[in-house]
Amino acid sequence: NAGVTQTPKFQVLKTGQSMTLQCAQDMNHEYMSWYRQDPGMGLRLIHYSVGAGITDQGEVPNGYNVSRSTTEDFPLRLLSAAPSQTSVYFCASSYGIQNEQYFGPGTRLTVT
Amino acid sequence: AQKVTQAQTEISVVEKEDVTLDCVYETRDTTYYLFWYKQPPSGELVFLIRRNSFDEQNEISGRYSWNFQKSTSSFNFTITASQVVDSAVYFCALSEAQGGSEKLVFGKGTKLTVNP
Numbered sequence: 001n002a003g004v005t006q007t008p009k010f011q012v013l014k015t016g017q018s019m020t021l022q023c024a025q026d027m028n029h030e031y032m033s034w035y036r037q038d039p040g041m042g043l044r045l046i047h048y049s050v051g052a053g054i055t056d057q058g059e060v061p062n063g064y065n066v067s068r069s070t071t072e073d074f075p076l077r078l079l080s081a082a083p084s085q086t087s088v089y090f091c092a093s094s095y096g097i098q099n100e101q102y103f104g105p106g107t108r109l110t111v112t
Numbered sequence: 113a114q115k116v117t118q119a120q121t122e123i124s125v126v127e128k129e130d131v132t133l134d135c136v137y138e139t140r141d142t143t144y145y146l147f148w149y150k151q152p153p154s155g156e157l158v159f160l161i162r163r164n165s166f167d168e169q170n171e172i173s174g175r176y177s178w179n180f181q182k183s184t185s186s187f188n189f190t191i192t193a194s195q196v197v198d199s200a201v202y203f204c205a206l207s208e209a210q211g212g213s214e215k216l217v218f219g220k221g222t223k224l225t226v227n228p
Contacts, residue, residue: 033216040121042203042220043157050214058215090157097207097214098145098164103157 006104013081021076023091032074036087081111118219133189135204143209146187151201194226
């Protein structure tokens with residue numbers, strides 16, 4: 001089992017560029033989510049999905065899009081990158097919100 | 113809305129001291145789940161424990177113990193005889209089971225430094 005994988009590990013973008021952060025899991029988990037981690041702010045939920053075809057917003061969804069076409073994949077799209085989106089992004093998956101979350105290794109994104 | 117407060121931003125102790133990390137939560141649900149995660153300097157997030165709202169028994173796992181008190185809405189974490197390897201950021205988190213919310217909310221974390 002690879003667990004939760006995220007690509008890329010590091011990324012530098014210019015303001016206004018778009019990109020997709022990839023997240024995949026091989027544990028057949030229904031629940032997947034994206035968090036961003038900023039110094040002193042903890043982990044804040046961006047978007048989540050309770051199953052293929054179902055997504056919903058978290059605390060800080062603005063500037064991000066998600067889709068869930070398969071159980072395994074949950075990509076996060078930045079539509080027009082801004083310096084405020086400089087952060088470390090974590091993807092997580094689990095059997096449900098009441099269960100332990102399995103986190104990916106994170107993507108460190110810098111927007112200049 | 114659910115909320116988790118970790119009032120201690122940073123704690124520094126000397127090896128072998130005991131240390132308690134505080135976690136206070138807010139929820140309107142009667143069924144909810146509490147978690148602790150550890151983030152060592154390498155950056156990964158490691159699950160430590162899960163507790164549901166109906167189980168107020170304290171838990172001990174080696175040098176780690178957790179005290180869950182519904183009366184004070186707290187879920188505190190104690191490390192006994194701390195070691196340098198315990199240095200990390202520790203997060204408390206809360207999820208609700210009712211009301212249609214499928215969100216896991218984290219506190220801002222407590223950075224623990226254990227000095228030799």
